[in-house]
Amino acid sequence: MSNDTSEGDDGDTGEAVKLDQLKQFKSSGRGFWHNVPEADWNDWRWQLKNRITSLEQLQRLMPTLSPEEHAGTLLANSKLALAITPYFFNLIDPADENCPIRWQVIPRIEETNTAPWEMTDPCGEDSHSPVPGLVHRYPDRVLFLVTDRCAAYCRYCTRSRLVSNASGYDFHPQFEKQIDYIRRTPTIRDVLLSGGDPLLLSDDKLGYLLGQLRAIPHVEFLRIGSRIPIFLPQRITPGLCAMLKQYHPLFLSIHSNHPRELTTEVREALGRLADAGIPLGNQSVLLRNVNDDVTVMRALVQKLLMCRVKPYYLYQCDLIAGSAHLRASVRKGLEIMEGLRGHTSGYAVPQYVIDAPGGGGKVPVNPDYILSRDDDRVVIRNFEGRIFEYPEAADGTPFVEAPKEIEEPELV
Ligand code: SF4
16 A cells, blocks of 8 residues: 655665755756856845846757747746746756756746636635735635735746736735725734735835734734745845844745755755744645656655755645646645655645635645544554554543454554
């Protein structure tokens, strides 16, 4: 039943070597930008100003562009813009058509194929917005969209209708109205700032928003969702961290999909955030050709813990229009979860979820560990496929009969 591939379990040294290599921390290096002064390279504004945003730039830097990428990039700026920071571009292996970094940020012509079940707003956010830029689906929490811009654009983005404004959504957050709604709605205890990427705002503007929200007595908890630590670790400056730490409790969810994204630069940036007392979680999207592999995912989650980040969610890719070429199956997602649970630290195991299409919220999806259940007993299997019985307790009522004979489960 087990599909474990780690050393010591099935002796597969090939997988063990692969895991070890994927877990190495390396610098992205300077690549084409080796002549750029150090101070510029480490300046997040320089990185933003020098992003790759056109087919001409991409072709010059990467003559190995495939016909699918060439055609996709030609069309990209009318759907979801092309943008890649020089730092992140250096993680691409131009010699590998299946490079997992490449598939995430370089447009492909397959983005123009749309299946009938795909959507532009797969999480139904627009229909749950009481004021523009605020999504209020659950009574106690809101999603506060602060910008439509990101440091780089992910080709599978759930919010691609909005981010980059390539398709003319024309997003203009109205901070005062958004904050006013939160102030007037006492059930809201949790505010998630997202976008686009909130860490693209200046320290002053972001500090202003956090200060306004922190001053609302019923807001207990603030969160930021950001892929900046991965696309642009230079943005995580000591000044930003000093500002953020004034607004605790403040959590930050990063978004990393492949262990190669966790470079020495990223590890240092995440360390600065953790040192500022910010609890860090990671959200990954399950993507074909990127991380639909047990060993890759195991390397990612273990490396995240080394960066002081708790793997939080593994998302089944939303049914976003033009993303079929990037979507892995739920079967594959369950196989990966089987390969994590019990085979690595519990802290390293994220919750696999499907955002129910159309706005049903996150639904946890797990391999079946309960084989049967009735009033007397629950039959379960463990990560090795061994079967155990747990005698069911009548809630609050002590047992009057001895439980059936069960095998002593091993604690893992
Ligand atoms: S960083 Fe987030 S919001 Fe921006 S393109 Fe990627 S998934 Fe979308």
